[in-house]
Amino acid sequence: MKYLVNAREMQRCDRITIEEYGVPGLVLMERAALAVADSVMDGEFCTDKVLAVCGSGNNGGDGFAAARILMERNVEIAVLFVGKEESMSEAARIQKKICENYGMNFVSNIDVHEYTCIVDAIFGVGLSRKVAGEYRTLIEQINQASGKVIAVDIPSGISADSGRVMGAAVCADRTVTFGFAKLGQVLYPGALYCGETVVWDIGITEKSFRGELPRAYYLGREDMRCLPRRMRYSNKGTYGKALLVAGQKNMCGAAYLAGEAAYRVGTGLVKIFTEECNRVIVQERLPEALLSTYEVLEEENSFRWPTAAGIGPGFGTGEGKWEILCLFLERCVCPLVLDADALNLLSGRTEKLRERRAPVVVTPHVGEMERLMGIPKKTILEDLPGTCRRFAEEYGVICVLKDTRTVISDGREICVNLTGTDGMATGGSGDVLTGILTGLLAQGMEPFAAAKLAVWIHGSAGELASKRLGRRGMLAGDLLKEIPTVLLEGENA
Numbered sequence: 241m242k243y244l245v246n247a248r249e250m251q252r253c254d255r256i257t258i259e260e261y262g263v264p265g266l267v268l269m270e271r272a273a274l275a276v277a278d279s280v281m282d283g284e285f286c287t288d289k290v291l292a293v294c295g296s297g298n299n300g301g302d303g304f305a306a307a308r309i310l311m312e313r314n315v316e317i318a319v320l321f322v323g324k325e326e327s328m329s330e331a332a333r334i335q336k337k338i339c340e341n342y343g344m345n346f347v348s349n350i351d352v353h354e355y356t357c358i359v360d361a362i363f364g365v366g367l368s369r370k371v372a373g374e375y376r377t378l379i380e381q382i383n384q385a386s387g388k389v390i391a392v393d394i395p396s397g398i399s400a401d402s403g404r405v406m407g408a409a410v411c412a413d414r415t416v417t418f419g420f421a422k423l424g425q426v427l428y429p430g431a432l433y434c435g436e437t438v439v440w441d442i443g444i445t446e447k448s449f450r451g452e453l454p455r456a457y458y459l460g461r462e463d464m465r466c467l468p469r470r471m472r473y474s475n476k477g478t479y480g481k482a483l484l485v486a487g488q489k490n491m492c493g494a495a496y497l498a499g500e501a502a503y504r505v506g507t508g509l510v511k512i513f514t515e516e517c518n519r520v521i522v523q524e525r526l527p528e529a530l531l532s533t534y535e536v537l538e539e540e541n542s543f544r545w546p547t548a549a550g551i552g553p554g555f556g557t558g559e560g561k562w563e564i565l566c567l568f569l570e571r572c573v574c575p576l577v578l579d580a581d582a583l584n585l586l587s588g589r590t591e592k593l594r595e596r597r598a599p600v601v602v603t604p605h606v607g608e609m610e611r612l613m614g615i616p617k618k619t620i621l622e623d624l625p626g627t628c629r630r631f632a633e634e635y636g637v638i639c640v641l642k643d644t645r646t647v648i649s650d651g652r653e654i655c656v657n658l659t660g661t662d663g664m665a666t667g668g669s670g671d672v673l674t675g676i677l678t679g680l681l682a683q684g685m686e687p688f689a690a691a692k693l694a695v696w697i698h699g700s701a702g703e704l705a706s707k708r709l710g711r712r713g714m715l716a717g718d719l720l721k722e723i724p725t726v727l728l729e730g731e732n733a
Contacts, residue, residue, distance in 0.1 A: 303361020
């Protein structure tokens, strides 16, 4: 697990490091500048003629210092100062004066096409208003440059909190950020503007949180260690029983994809409840699964049998489906995953979530969340983490808000998933996720932990499939074949 910070949290870390631990701000700035200079000269960028564009804040100070270091390394570099002298931070003023003392080449009129590399140090993480006027014009010029662009800490014009474009933003090839990755660097559209993001240690560590940990973070391969343990002395009952309530007429594929995914993550037994018309196809495709049909759902054993249940893939919203969903919410005591049509059935009736007996994980995509919350899709996309957290908090559920960057929340913490590929943008991918998640829950994982890990496994399987097949030709079923590889790699991490 690695933290993602917003602007306020990063500024607090800076302040604590400087004021409480006694590390001078100029020392941090020098280390940041060294990181930028090293990145410029790592062989990926042409350094024949470099331009550093510096603002009047501490981000500009980082840029001035980086420019001076590059000059000392015999790089031909010029500096364009675009801030106002009277509004300069003290550190930026000092760094600019040092550059002047060293005889740095300052320019006022530029042709961006003259430069093989541009260092963007105009605005940092503290930007809180839209970019306009001469700053916007300059950013648009930088984006037309023929050379590559390296952003200092965050591309100028990107919100560190949300990834939104604040009027206009620099489109960087690489972003060199310090201490911790920022939320706005991993959320879209900010992630597109950052290019490759590299996090450098400049002396700001987790100690600088001083007990006030960030709400947001992301998982890494090392987090696979929390997978349910396998034991030599065990049987199929040891590893749980997953029930998938899925599939209507002409939608049997959803039941199959979810069922096999549940098995692939190690579940001992998987049962599929579906329409009678799906029986033959599902049993031919997945003979390992038990199968029953909706007609027998009211038997009490249907609700006692599973250790986790997933409801919704290909389920439909027609006659009798709301009643089936209500039965599970009212009678089931094992964790429930509500996906797809289960969420569509809940639209306008979300109060039913409060009547459940069991822990619930909801897995809406943005369109389903729009219907659940009754708010515009645009509003959701502008604040995925906030929307996810608020829904989880209001209804006491775990929320998995699916998008290019899926966000998972328990109403307090926020996990942003960084795995996955656009090859997963194909029918059935969500059904696979439901199966993975239900399978992990069936094996006894705590719901929030299971939701975070399921999304990570799902995305990682997509990455492996895209490497094997290419992003354009992937099918949801290709994810199933990669799940065991992801688990094996995780066990060896």
